[in-house]
Amino acid sequence: MTRTKATIYGWLLLLPAFVLLVSFTHWPALATIHASFFTTPKGTRPAIYVGLENYEAMFDDPVFWQAVTNNLIYALGTIPVSVALAMLMAIWVNEKLAGQSWLRLAYFTPTVLPMIAVANIWLFFYTPDYGLIDQIAHAFGFGATNWLGNPDTVLYCLMVMTVWKEAGFFMIFYLAALQQLSPNLAEAAAIEGCGRWTFFRRVTLPLLMPTTLFVLVNAVIGAFRLVDHVIALTGGGPNNASQLLLSYIYDIAFRYWDTAYAATLTVVLLAALSGLALFQFLVLEKRIHYR
Amino acid sequence: MIAARGIPRTLETTGAWVLAAVWIAPLVYCIWAAFHPPEFASRFALDAPLTLANFHKAWDAAPFARYFLNTFALVSLVLAGQIVLVTLAAYAFARFEFVGRDVAFALVLVQLMIMPDVLLVENYLTMSSLGLVDTILAMALPYMASAFGIFLLRQTFKSMPKELDDAARVEGAGILTVLWRVYIPLARPTYIAFALVSVSYHWNNFLWPLIVTNSVGTRPVTVGLRVFAAIEQGVDWSTITAATLMSCAPLLVAFLLFQRQFIQSFMRAGIR
């Protein structure tokens, strides 16, 4: 196929998706960037061009910096754990351990439970004294802990919820990928007396790489965008100890109605994420072996 | 995979079960609290009486029957739209060396990161100028060109043997025929995984539907669920869990009924 022909076909195939992407993502995103250079219009006062003032305000905003720090901890804590657990779960489910279908159902639950409701269930787990975690702690002789009401623990509590949600979700993709691997490989390896760990490292892991890239990109994005539970459970509190970038943007946009400042923060978040995703994509893509 | 044997296997089975217990705990708690009177919501006594009162209370708080119908229409519409759009786009990215491909792909990736929730106000303006506010289509449109789906399917298409494609072309099959005959059937597990994710995501989506719909005739079930969340008088776990179970029951039942089919279709595709 000539390049011209390929270009025509390529763009024709892309067209329907692109119309929607442009109207509901790119165009509004550009409008957001535009809005970040203006003040927030309020009632009779129209928006005024202020150049980079919103960005200057952002650099002076201590809550912004706290949200950035929290979000980095949150990302570094949740991404590796959820990806590793997802792979482990998929391997276990794929391996036909006893009670396999129950395992599958268990790992799958985070995907079916709506986050709005789940937040309330986890609230019960974290409730001091008679909550599930403290009931278990009591059995081992520990006292009550105010998990969500303490600035030192609250972020980790939310991270546990994120890992729970994300690992169950990513497992599906690893499972789909594992099911596509040829069983002949394992048989051949077994005949050659290849160890389980060696087989995993030398065969399974490389073959799962395309899926891992996909999962990783999603995990990074998820670490910056999964904030439903923050909004529903802690509202970023106590005193911003669990504030993340997107939950802060949500507050500014839909509680304070400072759309211009929200747009400014959104632009920063987008820039950071696009950078990260493109980096991952460009670097990892080169090293992935597609069949 | 090479299966473990003997002691390692026992260890692994135990590990798998412990992890599973943690993962299913919210669902188990949900069932416990929903079927017992409120005073047992935080007390796990074996002799606790069973009751359906929580379900009655939840059901009466909102027109759930109609909400279910709306949710069903919504997820079907989204999924149908996504599958068509995503397939075409992923095919283009995976198999055509066209001018501007990398730029186009980067533009798609952008959508992975921009949560439609962040663009609520702008998108609402668009819907309102199209006259689509308070329709099921309005809830579905921003999600149809799923970057997530394009990315996922592109990955799958790329890992398929190019020879199959070439062979079909030699036989004189057109571009769409190759897609239909070769790619789509082979990508079945991915479609199933994607459908699973898409359906459960949109079944549980909340903020955008809340903003863009007004009437009982269009609202999905999560908006109904919201009646129980964030209320002034504190959490009522019994009613919340009953409502949660109701709203996710169709998904759970579907998963239980079809999980064999899911897995089999993964398998069939796997053995090829």
Place this chain on the structure above:
Amino acid sequence: MNPLRRTLLAGAVALAAGLGAGDALAQQTKLTFYFPVAVGGPVTKLIDTLAADFEKENPGIKVQPVYTGSYQDTIAKTLTALKSNEAPNFAILLSTDMFTLIDEDAIIPIDSMLKTEADKKWLGGFYKAFMENSQSGGKTWGIPFQRSTIVLYYNKDLFKEAGLDPEKTPKTWAELSDYAKKLTKRDASGNVTQWGIQIPSSGFPYWLFQALTTQNDVRLMNDAGNKVFFNDPRVVEALQYWIDLVNKDKAHPPGIVEWGTTPRDFFERKVAMMWTTTGNLTNVRDNAKFPFGVAMLPGKKHPGSPTGGGNFYIFKKSSPAEREAAMKFIRFATTPERAAQWGMDTGYVAVRPDAFETPRMKEYVAKFPPAAVARDQLKYAWAEFSTHDNQRVTKALNDGLQAALTGAKSAKAAMDEAQREATRLLRPYQH
């Protein structure tokens, strides 16, 4: 029939007559009406019934109530709709949203809709404490509908166990600390098994804190909503009292106390006294498996509590006919009988004194005396904290409170910083 009611009725008749002409012109007026649900119970059904009853009496008007989630969701949806010119005709929103709505130029003053003496009398018939949050700059912007205050709930059994008279509740801060200490229990290893008192501090700690400042006779903001007094020594003193309940008296749980689980803590006998909204009355009545009491909050200089809850607002984009119709609905919903009914159905405080004079309400209060506590406390109640750029200023206060309660800052330092931030935020509203 008492004179007040007679004038009200007369007023209603006059209004109906006055509007008669307008009705004929506006054949079918269609109204969109946003409402949140913030308490349990079948609120959506109650609102639908209210709308249906109204339509029966007013064949020319159609009311479409739109359930819009929590208060937070409702203001989000309203302002989003406003930006694309699809605002509702009228809505129930928090009384504290008033300045936000004024700044967005979204609502009209209710005064402009009042024409006759009877109309004015109707407006004068609401509790003063509720009107404080509904007026600014000499104008009335909202009509109280579902309103609440904070009261003290206590477990009578635990009072008896601690050797306290279950009919006598703490009247001063000193008594409150004393009671709370007596009501706190520890096991052999020193772990607390029962707390004396709990004042929730998650989500909107400023509201509960305002009870303490009101009791210490200090206002947190001015009427114009453009100045705050967070670092007034009496405010700091109020905060220090709260912290002392935790650190000195060791009778209040440390850290941030979750609002949502506080009633449950009470049911589980983990706490003997709690401060929470009157909106919880029905919930506590249904779920407390022990005799409980409801009392006014104690006082320092005098008893006190902020009010809370939602008002009706009429939106500017409505046509004159729609405004008239919305006004009609609001008056319909706030007649003494309906205000009383709404209070009994939902647990909110009926917004007008004459509602408590209706036979059904009298009967209800006689059977369930706690329902009257909130009413009696209203004479000590002040407006809920609200300023321009309300959410942000409130957030500055909330952050300061949480920082002090978690021990990150001293009460004084936390309030100084909150004051600085709030002053900065309010600078554009000084003129």
